[in-house]
Amino acid sequence: MAKMSFTYGLSLFFMSVIPGAWRRTAAGAGLLAPDGSVAPTIFAEMSAAAARTGAINLGQGFPDEDGPAEVLAAAREAISRGMNQYPPGRGTPDLLDAISEHQRRFYGLDVDPSREVIVTAGATEALTATLLALIDSADDEVVVFEPYYDSYAAAVALAGARLRTVPLRAPDFQPDLERLAATVSDRTRIILINDPHNPTGAVFDREVLAEVVRLAELHDAIIVTDEVYEHLAFTGPHTPIATLPGAAERTLTISSAGKTFSATGWKIGWVHGPAELITAVLTVKQYLTYVNGSPFQPAIAVGLRLGDDFFAGAAATLAHKHEILGEGLRDAGFTVFAPQGGYFTVADASALGGADAAEFCRALPERAGVVAIPLTAFVSEAHRADYAGLVRFAACKRVEILEEAATRLVSSF
Numbered sequence: 015m016a017k018m019s020f021t022y023g024l025s026l027f028f029m030s031v032i033p034g035a036w037r038r039t040a041a042g043a044g045l046l047a048p049d050g051s052v053a054p055t056i057f058a059e060m061s062a063a064a065a066r067t068g069a070i071n072l073g074q075g076f077p078d079e080d081g082p083a084e085v086l087a088a089a090r091e092a093i094s095r096g097m098n099q100y101p102p103g104r105g106t107p108d109l110l111d112a113i114s115e116h117q118r119r120f121y122g123l124d125v126d127p128s129r130e131v132i133v134t135a136g137a138t139e140a141l142t143a144t145l146l147a148l149i150d151s152a153d154d155e156v157v158v159f160e161p162y163y164d165s166y167a168a169a170v171a172l173a174g175a176r177l178r179t180v181p182l183r184a185p186d187f188q189p190d191l192e193r194l195a196a197t198v199s200d201r202t203r204i205i206l207i208n209d210p211h212n213p214t215g216a217v218f219d220r221e222v223l224a225e226v227v228r229l230a231e232l233h234d235a236i237i238v239t240d241e242v243y244e245h246l247a248f249t250g251p252h253t254p255i256a257t258l259p260g261a262a263e264r265t266l267t268i269s270s271a272g273k274t275f276s277a278t279g280w281k282i283g284w285v286h287g288p289a290e291l292i293t294a295v296l297t298v299k300q301y302l303t304y305v306n307g308s309p310f311q312p313a314i315a316v317g318l319r320l321g322d323d324f325f326a327g328a329a330a331t332l333a334h335k336h337e338i339l340g341e342g343l344r345d346a347g348f349t350v351f352a353p354q355g356g357y358f359t360v361a362d363a364s365a366l367g368g369a370d371a372a373e374f375c376r377a378l379p380e381r382a383g384v385v386a387i388p389l390t391a392f393v394s395e396a397h398r399a400d401y402a403g404l405v406r407f408a409a410c411k412r413v414e415i416l417e418e419a420a421t422r423l424v425s426s427f
């Protein structure tokens with residue numbers, strides 16, 4: 015009897031306390047489905063639909079071609095040389111040097127490779143470690159532009175902060191500066207920018223960046239910037255917000271090799287900024303992954319030192335792909351918002367009966383043999399209606415695949 019009640023009590027404890035605590039955190043971060051299982055992301059659902067129907071997958075943003083041969087060869091060579099054990103916690107010294115050289119070469123930024131930069135498991139870990147390190151209390155707020163990359167809201171919730179959003183609206187997806195000023199306050203711990211922007215393809219105007227810096231100074235907030243598409247801007251050279259007057263001392267700049275070198279599976283990212291903030295991020299990062307990608311780190315150092323022709327070519331090639339995709343979408347009857355940077359084109363499907371883009375995207379694989387993602391996947395629940403007709407298409411695929419997708423779309427509508 016006593017034993018039974020002990021067991022009963024124990025199972026109740028495990029059922030209610032431990033899973034309960036986990037559930038609260040995960041539910042707060044939007045990671046749980048209503049039935050309590052791990053919520054499948056729209057990306058997994060749409061990739062499964064692509065596999066089931068043989069549709070062309072323009073949903074998740076990963077290239078279908080390898081990046082530069084020198085970079086791939088350098089990784090093979092590093093494995094052969096025995097670079098297969100834990101690298102140093104901050105990253106291999108050569109990659110830290112290469113990141114510092116890259117920031118000086120392209121932007122004139124001064125980064126001390128020994129104190130002001132660390133290598134991370136992709137931009138995703140850099141971002142999560144930064145939020146976990148810098149959020150002090152549940153009253154801290156993180157201001158982001160909405161729609162936002164899907165990991166932002168989850169990481170802010172896991173860090174225990176409050177997410178405040180400033181909307182980006184078609185056609186140009188630039189934020190309203192008064193709205194931005196009204197959203198940032200003394201409670202704002204971090205203003206989180208993604209430029210060039212996923213999913214909208216916006217490159218933020220200089221006035222927007224300047225206003226972010228002004229507000230961060232005024233309210234003593236930290237700027238965190240996700241620049242994974244820094245080499246995939248189509249309207250001119252990328253401007254890191256850290257290059258604006260007064261910004262560098264309060265900015266953590268995050269980037270990654272995945273998009274630039276078509277190596278999204280390698281997960282080599284980095285974050286640089288003032289030494290004190292980098293130390294704070296490192297204290298968290300060392301207990302998330304500790305280190306990663308030992309043989310990929312020297313390979314990315316090779317990539318970052320490639321000639322200007324590679325970087326210019328990567329942007330031009332992707333811009334051309336967006337044109338092919340955009341033309342197909344327009345011919346099919348979508349309203350297309352031509353992107354200024356990044357992997358994605360956003361289009362309005364309302365004229366094609368796609369006023370509910372989520373439903374439209376669920377039907378699209380069967381109807382047109384193409385997979386895309388509704389923009390509502392990047393929006394908080396309360397704001398979904400504002401983006402209901404918008405669809406995101408990935409352009410980072412081979413030209414013949416994009417042409418085939420365009421043909422399918424035109425003949426289906």
Ligand SMILES: *Cc1c(COP(=O)(O)O)cnc(C)c1O
Nearest residue numbers: 136137138163212242270272283
């Ligand atoms: C792809 C992407 C990331 C993730 O980068 P990883 O290096 O793969 O972690 C982060 N932010 C944005 C905006 C992205 O599009």
